[in-house]
Amino acid sequence: MQIGSTSTCISGPCPKGLLSHGSLVVLPLSLLIAMVVRYRCIKRRIAIESAADQHYTVVSDQVMMNATVERFVLEMADEKPIRFTPEQLAGYTRNYSARLGAGGFGTVYRGELPNGLAVAVKLLHPGLDTKTSEEQFMAEMGTIGRTHHINLVRLYGFCFDADSTRALVYEFMDHGSLDDYLSSARRDGGVSMPTVAAVATGVARGLRYLHEECQHKIVHQDIKPGNVLLGGAALTPKLANFGLARLVNRADTHVSLSHGGGTPGYAAPEVWLELRITEKCDVYSFGMLLLKILEHASNHDADAAPESSRQWFPMAAWTRYEAGELMELVVSTIHQDPRCRELAEMMIKVAFWCAQQRPSERPSMSAVVKMLEGETEIAPPPNPFQYLMGMEPPAANLRTTMASSSVTTSNHIISF
Known part of the structure; x- marks a missing residue:
């Protein structure tokens, strides 16, 4: 019943917040929103559980x-x-x-x-x-x-x-992560260049499969040594931790993000600056992974230098490479072995190509695999850090951020 502008319920005055217009009941907006959100959450949970039960x-x-x-x-x-x-x-x-x-x-x-x-x-x-x-x-x-x-x-x-x-x-991967291997190898006298080159090539093959051979393109979005696990006597590398991975339709140019993702120091610049990802983000991260491997094969110890003069290893490696002095950066055991020198030079050039600022200038992972397997000649890369020139070196900030994001475990550092 309605008289003038006063609303009433059949049993008497309407409760506060509940109004009737003819036969239409109007609920407060906040309550309606809460009900819709709750319904969608319940519906999604039921869908997940029913899918699991069915398949x-x-x-x-x-x-x-x-x-x-x-x-x-x-x-x-x-x-x-x-x-x-x-x-x-x-x-x-x-x-x-x-x-x-x-x-x-x-x-x-x-x-x-x-x-x-x-x-x-x-x-x-x-x-x-x-x-x-x-x-x-x-x-x-x-x-x-x-x-x-x-x-x-x-x-x-x-x-x-x-x-x-x-x-x-x-x-179960019985040799832990690549992070574990690099740390222990450096303590025990240095990494084996043939071993880490084989590991890097295996990781590249895994990424090639995700980007180019799956029905849907998969962008991992968190490539780093802690997410590469090693198993067996041959230290077969396997990519792990797909918690940030995205399925991408091959017709899509990119995927937009609501916030940045990945690990600082490994994530591509566009992830944080443009909030968008493509498979080229994984390519950039792979380049930074190669540089981390080479840092453990070098005599570079930024932490031993005064903080004011510390140099970010990727920048230090580029400076040496550009001056033709790359071999002065690696440990003597690598410098004295022709095969190890060749592997180090190959990996550093691939790393610089992968770490280019512009995604379009980074190679595909199939091209990276061919470079690492020696099937194609590697052209001299342009400076991937040109955009940082004149800016404050990212060394201290990146090292601090990456150190704070590490997870120490009882036996291995393992992420899935």
Whole structure:
């Protein structure tokens, strides 16, 4: 009933904040927004859970126990990731007793499947808000979950329980990260140039697969030594940590971001300045990874110099390269070995090409692989740091930021 401009309800005066116009009930705007947001969150969670229920079935321990490790891995190459229960993962990890490392989104534990296969279980932090946790889970499942390549860490399975456990189960890499290797090698007398060159080539092949050979282009967005894991006697490198990865349609020129991502010192300039990513962002990060490898093979020790005279290694390497004095920067064992000198020169030139400021001037990863494999001649690169000339050197800021972003673990520095 309505008299003049006064609104009434059938049972009497309307409650405050609830108005009726004819038969139309008008709710406060804030309440409507809250209801819509809540509905969408519930709908997304139901979609994730129903998709998992529909496409992934739990495999019993008895089935896995009867399969040899070799057969299990072979079958996994053609199958979807396995869905595990929270109880299974707790058993495989002995209640998460063997911690391997931690990152911003989760903690990694060592485990063992009933058939004896060693695995690394990434348990997403329970303190993450629902949206962040689901985005992290879907990013990794939607990218690494649909790939299979010798230079990408293998996702065996997952656990998605809305009320408790959200985890991803990966193959275990017994030699930790490239970060670990570089640090220990420098302490023990220096890196092996043939070894790190082979590792770099493997990483490049993995990126080539993500960018050019998958059905959808995948941009990793966080290439750095801590996200390269090494396994086996040959130290086979595998890219890990796909929490920031993006699927990109091949028709799209770029993906816009709401905020910068990746690791300072490795992320391309346009990620922070333009909030946009392409596969060329990974190319830039790969170039910085090569420079980090070469820094560990050099006699450069910025921390030993007074802070006022410290020089950022990439800039120091370019200065030496431009002056024809690159070999004065590397340790004597590399300088005295013709093959090691050749590898160092090749890697530094590839690094400078990859680290160009303009994305269009950076090579594709297929071109990078050919350079590293010696199939194509490498032209002299232009100065990738020209845009920094006349600016305050980024040395101290980048070192401080990169040092603060490192994660120290009990055994390895492992990120998935």
